[in-house]
Amino acid sequence: MSDSADDRGLDLLAAAARAAAPPPTPNLDQMVVHAALVARNRSRRSAVVAQSLAFAAVLSLAVGGPLVWLRAVGNDARDARSLRFELPAGDAVAVTPDADFSIDEASALTRTVTLRAGAMLFDVAPLEQRASFTVSTSHLRAEVRGTVFEVRVSAEGSQVHVYEGRVTARVAGRAHTVTTGQTFDSGTGMIDKWSSPLASIGRAAASRRARPAAPARAATNERRSDDARAGEAHEPRDDTHAMERDADGTESLAPTQGPTPLVARAVPSAPTRASETPSALLNAPSPEATDPSDGERWMQRADQLRVSGAAHEAVLAYERAAELLGPSRRTHAGYAAASLLVDRLAAPERASSALDRTLADRPGSPVESHALVLRARALADMGRDEEARLVARRYLARFPDGAARARMEQLASDAATR
Amino acid sequence: MLRPIFARRQAPASSDAPTDTDAILRQLAPDVRGWVFRYLGARAELDDVVQEALIELASALARFRGDSSVRTYARRIVTRVASRHVRTPAGQARVHLVPDAEYAPDPETIAMQRESLRRLYGALAELSETRRSAFVLCAIERLPHDEVAAIEQVSVETLRARLKRARAELADRLRDDPLLAPLFRGGGHE
Numbered sequence: 001m002s003d004s005a006d007d008r009g010l011d012l013l014a015a016a017a018r019a020a021a022p023p024p025t026p027n028l029d030q031m032v033v034h035a036a037l038v039a040r041n042r043s044r045r046s047a048v049v050a051q052s053l054a055f056a057a058v059l060s061l062a063v064g065g066p067l068v069w070l071r072a073v074g075n076d077a078r079d080a081r082s083l084r085f086e087l088p089a090g091d092a093v094a095v096t097p098d099a100d101f102s103i104d105e106a107s108a109l110t111r112t113v114t115l116r117a118g119a120m121l122f123d124v125a126p127l128e129q130r131a132s133f134t135v136s137t138s139h140l141r142a143e144v145r146g147t148v149f150e151v152r153v154s155a156e157g158s159q160v161h162v163y164e165g166r167v168t169a170r171v172a173g174r175a176h177t178v179t180t181g182q183t184f185d186s187g188t189g190m191i192d193k194w195s196s197p198l199a200s201i202g203r204a205a206a207s208r209r210a211r212p213a214a215p216a217r218a219a220t221n222e223r224r225s226d227d228a229r230a231g232e233a234h235e236p237r238d239d240t241h242a243m244e245r246d247a248d249g250t251e252s253l254a255p256t257q258g259p260t261p262l263v264a265r266a267v268p269s270a271p272t273r274a275s276e277t278p279s280a281l282l283n284a285p286s287p288e289a290t291d292p293s294d295g296e297r298w299m300q301r302a303d304q305l306r307v308s309g310a311a312h313e314a315v316l317a318y319e320r321a322a323e324l325l326g327p328s329r330r331t332h333a334g335y336a337a338a339s340l341l342v343d344r345l346a347a348p349e350r351a352s353s354a355l356d357r358t359l360a361d362r363p364g365s366p367v368e369s370h371a372l373v374l375r376a377r378a379l380a381d382m383g384r385d386e387e388a389r390l391v392a393r394r395y396l397a398r399f400p401d402g403a404a405r406a407r408m409e410q411l412a413s414d415a416a417t418r
Numbered sequence: 419m420l421r422p423i424f425a426r427r428q429a430p431a432s433s434d435a436p437t438d439t440d441a442i443l444r445q446l447a448p449d450v451r452g453w454v455f456r457y458l459g460a461r462a463e464l465d466d467v468v469q470e471a472l473i474e475l476a477s478a479l480a481r482f483r484g485d486s487s488v489r490t491y492a493r494r495i496v497t498r499v500a501s502r503h504v505r506t507p508a509g510q511a512r513v514h515l516v517p518d519a520e521y522a523p524d525p526e527t528i529a530m531q532r533e534s535l536r537r538l539y540g541a542l543a544e545l546s547e548t549r550r551s552a553f554v555l556c557a558i559e560r561l562p563h564d565e566v567a568a569i570e571q572v573s574v575e576t577l578r579a580r581l582k583r584a585r586a587e588l589a590d591r592l593r594d595d596p597l598l599a600p601l602f603r604g605g606g607h608e
Contacts, residue, residue: 005593005603007585008602009593009598009602010585010589012601013535013538013598014557014558016538018560020455021452022451022452022454022455028447028448029444031447031465032440032443034469034472035443035469035472035476036439036440036476038473039439039476039480203463303529303533307529307530307597339525340525
């Protein structure tokens with residue numbers, strides 16, 4: 001292929017990358033404040049390390065017993081974003097430098113933590129039947145049974161984010177169940193956005209819990225072949241971002257194992273015959289199995305399946321993503337699934353159910369206008385003409401200048417004349 | 419109320435009052451986020467890396483000697499942080515949902531565009547750090563070559579050589595990808 005063709009392809013891709021914008025975040029100011037504080041505190045890091053050693057000594061003296069001890073886990077002197085340690089019962093904890101907390105009790109049966117400021121991430125060992133693990137702030141109390149979660153306190157309130165498992169958050173006596181991928185705010189309830197300097201640690205810990213133990217030989221061979229394909233040696237890393245809870249060294253996400261093969265498999269190593277895009281994509285390599293606890297990865301998986309023509313599998317993946325994502329993201333997954341069900345799989349009833357479950361066409365949904373169009377089409381396909389007409393009218397009332405105006409006017413007109 | 423066994427109190431800072439550095443950091447923060455986004459692609463851990471970049475930048479600004487512009491200095495630090503993240507186990511491309519405001523009516527097009535960029539960034543992750551930075555800063559960010567040379571602290575000639583090799587390597591990796599081949603043949607995604 002000529003250099004000009006190569007240049008054209010790369011320039012098109014570069015232009016697409018340049019046009020893409022990062023998703024909005026409400027946390028940028030908070031991130032700036034955190035960065036400024038951490039930068040100032042870096043000079044005091046040696047004092048923090050000494051303090052953590054003192055913490056270990058005090059805790060072991062206070063709780064007593066030769067088996068009760070505190071172990072600093074994976075602390076990297078270069079990582080000023082968190083201090084990590086392990087409680088006597090095996091729970092792993094990470095705290096931000098600005099955290100103000102107390103470990104009120106740390107026995108095998110009862111673990112009680114009070115957090116007054118900052119954030120703490122917990123990777124809680126599975127509890128015995130009578131055991132309890134509670135984190136209290138001035139706004140809420142979080143009760144867990146064995147999970148990976150984070151609690152953050154600010155002047156405005158407290159938030160609980162669950163990376164894996166289930167947490168009961170009690171506010172003013174009312175219990176709220178927070179499951180994997182969800183974030184609960186003591187003042188506003190469930191929220192969509194979550195960003196935290198401890199998030200990478202939490203996700204890594206959740207991945208370890210969710211991923212089943214892979215056969216050691218298969219994982220090793222896979223890693224060797226990808227090392228050979230990548231053509232570079234992977235050295236063990238000292239920088240641990242995951243909670244080192246188990247000794248399974250075959251986990252591909254374990255930081256000491258080197259990069260995973262995901263990217264190498266995403267790009268085919270051998271040329272394929274040029275053909276029209278839709279059929280050629282059937283030859284695209286199968287993407288990596290996704291982390292079952294991550295809704296965004298299920299979305300990615302669904303997109304890849306869609307692009308490769310596997311509509312039925314894509315629908316299943318979108319539906320799984322919808323179960324894991326927050327309210328706003330869920331609407332995208334529902335709409336994406338419903339569009340495949342209407343356009344490719346001729347399943348309008350199931351498409352309507354997908355829109356129902358994810359509230360994709362409710363007022364205020366980020367995909368409301370598109371989902372209304374899809375709803376109207378699905379109803380028309382099911383022969384429910386009067387309902388289709390009503391939805392078309394709702395679209396025209398809500399979006400009088402919408403891109404689908406002509407189509408909805410036609411649908412409303414057709415339905416009326418049948 | 420149980421008596422706390424141990425309580426860790428926030429250490430009093432010698433000075434937590436806002437400084438000029440804080441103002442510069444706040445001013446640069448949106449750009450920093452955009453730089454990281456375009457260096458790494460759309461990833462769920464974007465803000466983790468942005469946070470790390472802001473922390474390094476906050477420390478580095480205190481040492482800034484004024485031998486380049488603040489933006490060039492900041493770009494250099496942010497590029498280094500983002501580049502470091504590409505090689506970490508958590509740094510593999512995981513594209514997440516297109517922002518709500520950009521959601522187009524056609525899910526097929528969105529999925530195709532998203533997958534195309536994912537493959538681009540996957541191929542970028544395979545390049546050496548120097549070649550990757552050259553391509554991101556010159557081809558994606560479209561910065562002038564002399565500015566990129568200042569960021570990378572190399573001569574313009576060296577930068578151009580890196581860029582040429584980066585483009586050649588990316589083309590080798592991507593031109594036969596079944597999804598991307600139409601772009602190289604003169605077609606495009608609809």
